[in-house]
Each structure stands twice: as structure tokens, then as C-alpha cells.
Amino acid sequence: MKKPKLQLACDQSSLKNALKDISKVGEIVDIIECGTILLLQEGELAIECLRALFPDKIIVADTKCADAGQVVARNVSEAGADWMTCICSATLPTMRAAASEVAEVQVELYGDWTIKQAEQWLDIGVHQVIYHQSRDALLNGETWSKKDLNRIKQLIDMGFQVSVTGGLVAKRLKLFKRLNVYAFIAGRAITNSENPVSAALEFQVEINRLWGS
Amino acid sequence: MKKPKLQLACDQSSLKNALKDISKVGEIVDIIECGTILLLQEGELAIECLRALFPDKIIVADTKCADAGQVVARNVSEAGADWMTCICSATLPTMRAAASEVAEVQVELYGDWTIKQAEQWLDIGVHQVIYHQSRDALLNGETWSKKDLNRIKQLIDMGFQVSVTGGLVAKRLKLFKRLNVYAFIAGRAITNSENPVSAALEFQVEINRLWGS
Numbered sequence: 001m002k003k004p005k006l007q008l009a010c011d012q013s014s015l016k017n018a019l020k021d022i023s024k025v026g027e028i029v030d031i032i033e034c035g036t037i038l039l040l041q042e043g044e045l046a047i048e049c050l051r052a053l054f055p056d057k058i059i060v061a062d063t064k065c066a067d068a069g070q071v072v073a074r075n076v077s078e079a080g081a082d083w084m085t086c087i088c089s090a091t092l093p094t095m096r097a098a099a100s101e102v103a104e105v106q107v108e109l110y111g112d113w114t115i116k117q118a119e120q121w122l123d124i125g126v127h128q129v130i131y132h133q134s135r136d137a138l139l140n141g142e143t144w145s146k147k148d149l150n151r152i153k154q155l156i157d158m159g160f161q162v163s164v165t166g167g168l169v170a171k172r173l174k175l176f177k178r179l180n181v182y183a184f185i186a187g188r189a190i191t192n193s194e195n196p197v198s199a200a201l202e203f204q205v206e207i208n209r210l211w212g213s
Numbered sequence: 214m215k216k217p218k219l220q221l222a223c224d225q226s227s228l229k230n231a232l233k234d235i236s237k238v239g240e241i242v243d244i245i246e247c248g249t250i251l252l253l254q255e256g257e258l259a260i261e262c263l264r265a266l267f268p269d270k271i272i273v274a275d276t277k278c279a280d281a282g283q284v285v286a287r288n289v290s291e292a293g294a295d296w297m298t299c300i301c302s303a304t305l306p307t308m309r310a311a312a313s314e315v316a317e318v319q320v321e322l323y324g325d326w327t328i329k330q331a332e333q334w335l336d337i338g339v340h341q342v343i344y345h346q347s348r349d350a351l352l353n354g355e356t357w358s359k360k361d362l363n364r365i366k367q368l369i370d371m372g373f374q375v376s377v378t379g380g381l382v383a384k385r386l387k388l389f390k391r392l393n394v395y396a397f398i399a400g401r402a403i404t405n406s407e408n409p410v411s412a413a414l415e416f417q418v419e420i421n422r423l424w425g426s
Binding site for chain 2: 088093132
């Protein structure tokens with residue numbers, strides 16, 4: 001199995017807080033996500049600053065794009081993002097338009113998406129998905145279940161690179177140890193911890209322990 | 214029938230272009246939308262500027278929120294927005310969390326939503342939806358059909374306030390004349406026309422002709 005990457009989600013509500021958090025741990029992670037909350041608050045400047053600070057990291061703009069795929073993709077690409085996200089309820093033309101302007105489109109799986117839809121995403125060349133426990137679902141007391149793990153496996157078997165997110169902490173990664181997860185996405189579990197550097201390293205240590213050769 | 218409102222979508226990629234466009238026609242419309250493209254580029258500053266320019270208009274933040282409903286809603290509300298949008302694939306906890314912080318949540322209908330989902334939105338007190346022809350679907354050659362009109366009627370009959378958008382021009386409004394549409398949303402049909410003031414007035418004249426008492 002290939003070793004999963006670690007992605008840091010920057011979902012602060014202000015650029016200054018995002019920069020304060022990311023400056024400590026950005027170099028430890030593999031992918032840096034400019035989160036939706038941050039984008040909606042600070043706009044493209046947030047992407048530009050992340051790109052300036054981390055020229056060699058993969059940067060994802062978590063636009064959760066539902067429409068106007070080409071314009072949104074061109075804008076985030078010009079600001080310095082490598083990848084962007086589309087919401088699963090976006091139409092195929094939207095995903096196709098987005099994919100024409102960025103290196104990778106990742107589909108964010110929320111609500112009632114279907115395997116039939118997922119096949120269509122593969123057909124148009126979109127082969128990354130993000131499997132969520134939504135922040136609000138977690139607040140509502142829901143958590144990772146056998147059903148989630150089966151669904152993730154099904155997507156991997158179809159040929160998707162599947163990133164996983166929602167309430168992840170390092171000690172929970174072993175839940176996924178039989179799965180060839182593409183990336184684990186964590187945000188506040190790292191940035192809000194007492195020692196963010198230790199928290200990020202703990203993720204990397206656990207990934208190495210479970211998936212390293 | 215109640216006269217539909219006119220909503221102007223500001224979907225420019227820069228604040229300066231949005232301000233140039235809106236300054237001419239903002240007073241003619243009923244609702245001003247801070248579009249997703251603009252929000253992703255300029256952040257909350259875009260909402261703050263629209264609020265400053267038009268203190269008496271309804272301002273909608275078109276966040277198409279899929280997660281973190283409460284944080285996003287609080288942020289846009291603090292910036293000056295009255296309403297915000299959630300994507301139809303957002304979970305009910307997300308919509309409920311958003312609705313706790315803004316006066317109205319509007320659900321954006323993209324992709325394969327169902328009537329059963331729509332009933333759940335009503336159950337949690339969300340009674341506004343936006344029926345779309347997506348920009349990318351329009352670019353792909355799709356247009357308003359009998360099926361769209363029936364779906365809109367069904368939503369109105371269920372008790373929703375239904376706003377309609379996607380490639381609308383004034384002369385196309387008569388397509389909807391048997392329907393109690395809540396608002397027509399237009400963007401570039403107004404701002405990109407040779408004379409934006411005339412284009413906006415043409416919408417209001419047509420709305421008055423078709424739905425005025």
C-alpha cells in the first residue's frame with residue numbers, strides 16, 4: 001500500500017490566525033488546504049499567502065464549487081492553488097470545466113451522492129474524492145462507522161484516490177488501516193492542540209507505523 | 214399572485230468590477246447577491262462594501278454552504294448579509310446551524326436533489342429554495358424546459374418561496390407567468406448589457422406587466 005499523505009485544513013476565519021497556525025506546522029504536512037471558511041472570509045489573498053509561504057507544497061483551494069467551474073478554477077489557479085474541490089451535487093459540465101483549469105479536481109462527498117454519479121466522475125477524468133464526516137454531523141454526535149469504511153473501500157476499489165476527513169485524530173487512524181487511503185485531512189486537531197508541531201508529527205508517526213514499509 | 218422580486222447577482226471576479234457594476238443598478242433591484250465567485254475572490258470585504266452602499270436592500274451571501282453552517286453564517290452575518298445560501302447536498306444539521314445565525318437560508322438546487330429532501334428542509338424551517346439552470350449547463354446548451362417549470366410549481370405548491378435563476382433575460386420571464394415565483398435572479402444579463410440601467414428597468418417593467426395588480 002502507498003503511504004497516505006497528511007493534509008492540513010486551514011479553516012480559520014481570518015488570514016492572520018491562519019498564518020499564525022500554518023507557520024508552525026506547514027512544513028510537516030504534505031498538502032495544505034485553503035479551507036472554505038477562510039476563502040469566504042479572505043478571498044484569493046489567502047491562497048496567495050499560502051503559496052508564498054510554501055512554494056513546494058501542494059495547495060488545495062476548498063471552493064466546494066457548485067457552478068461556474070471554469071471561472072472559479074482559473075481564479076484559484078492564478079492565485080496559486082494546484083487543486084480545487086467541487087461539491088458532489090455539481091453537474092458534470094461544472095466539474096469538467098473546473099478540471100480544465102487546475103491540475104486536480106477533488107469531489108467533496110456530502111449528502112446523498114450515488115455510485116452511479118461516482119462512475120460518471122471517473123468517466124470525465126476526475127479521480128479524487130473526499131469522504132467526509134461533516135463538521136455539523138460530528139457536532140450532532142455522528143461518528144465513523146462500518147458503513148463509512150465500506151463506502152470508502154468501494155470508492156478505492158473503483159479506482160478513486162480517496163481522502164478522508166472529519167474529526168480525525170492520530171489515534172483514530174488505525175480505524176482505516178486496511179484501506180489504501182490517499183490522504184488524511186486534519187485541521188483543528190492539529191492547529192488547536194496545545195502543541196501543534198507535536199500533533200502534526202503524531203499524525204505522521206502514526207501514518208508511518210500503519211502504512212510505512 | 215404576489216409580485217416577484219428582482220435580485221441582482223454580483224458574480225464579478227474582483228471587488229472593483231463588482232462595485233462599478235452595482236453602483237449603477239443597485240437601487241433598481243430588490244435583493245443584492247454577493248455571488249460565490251466574488252466571495253471566493255474578495256472574502257467578507259465584498260459583503261461589507263455592498264452593505265455600506267445599500268443599507269436598505271436585502272443582501273444575500275451566496276456561500277453555497279456545505280459544512281460548518283454556523284461559522285459561515287455568523288461570519289457573513291457579521292459582515293452585513295441578511296440571508297445566505299446552502300447547497301442542497303448539505304446535511305440537515307448544516308442547514309439548521311446556518312439558519313440559527315441568519316434571517317433566511319436559501320437552498321441552492323443543483324444536481325439530483327429529491328422532493329423527500331425538500332420536505333425535510335421545510336420541516337426544519339427552511340422555506341426558500343433557488344431553482345437553477347447552472348451556468349455550466351447553459352454553456353452546455355441546456356435551457357428552461359416544461360420539466361423545470363413543473364418542478365418549480367411543485368416546490369411552490371409545497372410551500373416554498375422559489376427564486377429562479379440561470380440565463381434569464383427580461384423577455385424570457387413570460388415563460389414563468391403562471392407561477393408565483395418569489396424572485397428572479399439576473400447577473401450578467403443586467404451588468405454586461407450596453408445599458409445596465411435600462412436592462413434592470415426592463416426586468417422590473419416586465420415583472421410589473423406580468424404580475425402587477
